[in-house]
Amino acid sequence: MHWHATHGRHDLPWQTMGTRPDPYPVWVSEIMLQQTRVDTVIPYFQRFMARFPDISSLARADEDEVLALWSGLGYYGRARNLHAAARLIAQRHGGRFPYDHAAIQQLPGIGRSTAAAIGAFAFARRRAVLDGNVKRVLARVFGVAGWPGDRVVEARLWQLAESLLPRSGIRAYTQGIMDLGALLCTRTQPRCDVCPFAAECVAHREGRYRTLPGPRPGKALPEKTTAMLVMTHGGRVMLEKRPRSGIWGGLWSLPEHPAGEDMVHAAMHQGFQVLTCEPLPHVVHGFTHLRLHIRPWLVAVSRPTGIATPARVWLPLRALHDTALPAPVRRILAALAVSGGEASARDAA
DNA sequence: AAGACGGGGAC
DNA sequence: GTCCCAGTCTT
Numbered sequence: 399m400h401w402h403a404t405h406g407r408h409d410l411p412w413q414t415m416g417t418r419p420d421p422y423p424v425w426v427s428e429i430m431l432q433q434t435r436v437d438t439v440i441p442y443f444q445r446f447m448a449r450f451p452d453i454s455s456l457a458r459a460d461e462d463e464v465l466a467l468w469s470g471l472g473y474y475g476r477a478r479n480l481h482a483a484a485r486l487i488a489q490r491h492g493g494r495f496p497y498d499h500a501a502i503q504q505l506p507g508i509g510r511s512t513a514a515a516i517g518a519f520a521f522a523r524r525r526a527v528l529d530g531n532v533k534r535v536l537a538r539v540f541g542v543a544g545w546p547g548d549r550v551v552e553a554r555l556w557q558l559a560e561s562l563l564p565r566s567g568i569r570a571y572t573q574g575i576m577d578l579g580a581l582l583c584t585r586t587q588p589r590c591d592v593c594p595f596a597a598e599c600v601a602h603r604e605g606r607y608r609t610l611p612g613p614r615p616g617k618a619l620p621e622k623t624t625a626m627l628v629m630t631h632g633g634r635v636m637l638e639k640r641p642r643s644g645i646w647g648g649l650w651s652l653p654e655h656p657a658g659e660d661m662v663h664a665a666m667h668q669g670f671q672v673l674t675c676e677p678l679p680h681v682v683h684g685f686t687h688l689r690l691h692i693r694p695w696l697v698a699v700s701r702p703t704g705i706a707t708p709a710r711v712w713l714p715l716r717a718l719h720d721t722a723l724p725a726p727v728r729r730i731l732a733a734l735a736v737s738g739g740e741a742s743a744r745d746a747a
Numbered sequence: 748a749a750g751a752c753g754g755g756g757a758c
Numbered sequence: 759g760t761c762c763c764a765g766t767c768t769t
Contacts (some may be wrong), residue, residue, distance in 0.1 A: 431764035438755065472753025509766050576764060586758065645752070685753060722763045725754060
C-alpha cells in the first residue's frame with residue numbers, strides 16, 4: 399500500500415472519482431479488463447462511456463449497438479453479458495448496482511475475481527481479487543509452482559490472496575497488488591531491483607522468476623480453413639448475423655463456406671446472379687485455441703433477389719466503422735474499401 | 748476438469 | 759512464432 403501511494407497508477411480513466419465512486423464505470427472497466435490489457439481498453443472505455451454514460455442508457459440500448467462498440471475488443475460474450483446485466487439491474491435492482499458481494503457475482507459476466515474488484519473499488523468491500531497480475535505476484539513471492547490454471551494451484555493462490563487482505567485500505571491494497579504485477583513483477587523482465595518485496599520473494603531469492611508462475615501445458619493448436627463470401631452490389635457488401643453462441647457470437651460477418659467449395663455456386667445458391675468472382679488475399683487469424691485460415695472471395699452480384707431477412711444485411715462499405723464486425727472481417731473489408739474504387743466501378747458496370 | 752471464447756502486445 | 763493478459767461460462 400505504501401508502494402502504491404508513491405508508485406501506483408492513479409490516473410486511469412475509470413479512477414477519476416472520489417471516495418464514493420460510481421460503480422458503473424468501475425464495472426464497465428473491470429469487464430473490459432478481463433483478459434485485456436489496460437492500454438487496449440482505454441479507448442474502448444472512453445467511447446463506451448460517452449455513448450452509455452449510465453446503467454439506464456445501457457439497459458435501453460440495442461444489443462447490436464453495444465456489440466458495435468465492443469467490435470475489435472474480443473470475447474464478445476462480455477458485451478452481451480454486460481448488456482444483459484444492465485437490463486437485469488434495471489428490472490430486479492431498481493436500477494441501482496448491487497452492493498452485496500454475492501449479488502454482484504450473480505450478475506452475468508461477473509465471477510469471483512471481478513466481483514471482488516468491483517466491490518473493493520466501488521464499495522471498499524474486503525474481498526480478494528485473483529487476476530493474472532496477482533497470480534504472478536503471489537506465485538513468485540510465495541514460490542507457488544505449477545500452472546495457475548491448474549485447479550490445485552489456483553486454490554492455493556486464492557487461499558493466499560484471501561489471507562493477505564489488510565484490515566483497512568482495501569482499495570489501495572487491491573490497486574497496489576495489481577499495479578505491482580503490471581508495472582514491476584512483469585512476465586519476462588521483472589524490476590526486482592526496485593520491488594518492495596525483493597527481500598522476501600522466493601522467486602527472487604532463488605532466481606526462479608523465469609519459471610514462476612509455471613507455463614500453461616503445451617498443446618497443438620488446431621488449424622481450420624474456411625472460405626468467406628464477399629458479395630458486393632452497388633458499393634455494398636452482404637453480411638450475416640452470427641449465432642449468439644460460438645465464435646464471434648452476435649456479430650455481423652461474411653457468409654462462410656467450406657474451403658474448396660465452388661464459390662460461384664455458393665453465391666448462386668443464396669439466390670444471386672454472379673457477375674464476377676475472384677479470390678482475395680488469404681488471411682490467417684490466430685485465436686488462443688485455434689488458427690483460422692480465411693479465403694475471401696470477391697463476388698460481384700446483380701440485383702439481390704435473396705429474401706431480405708433480419709439476419710442478413712447489405713452494408714455500405716463506408717459504414718463499416720459502426721458495425722459489430724470480427725477483427726479479421728473488418729480488415730478484409732477495409733482493404734476492399736481502400737482499393738475498392740474498382741469494385742464499385744465494376745458493380746456500376 | 749477441460750474447453751470455448753478474441754485480439755493484440757511483448758519478446 | 760510463442761506466450762499470455764484486470765476471467766467467465768459451458769459442457
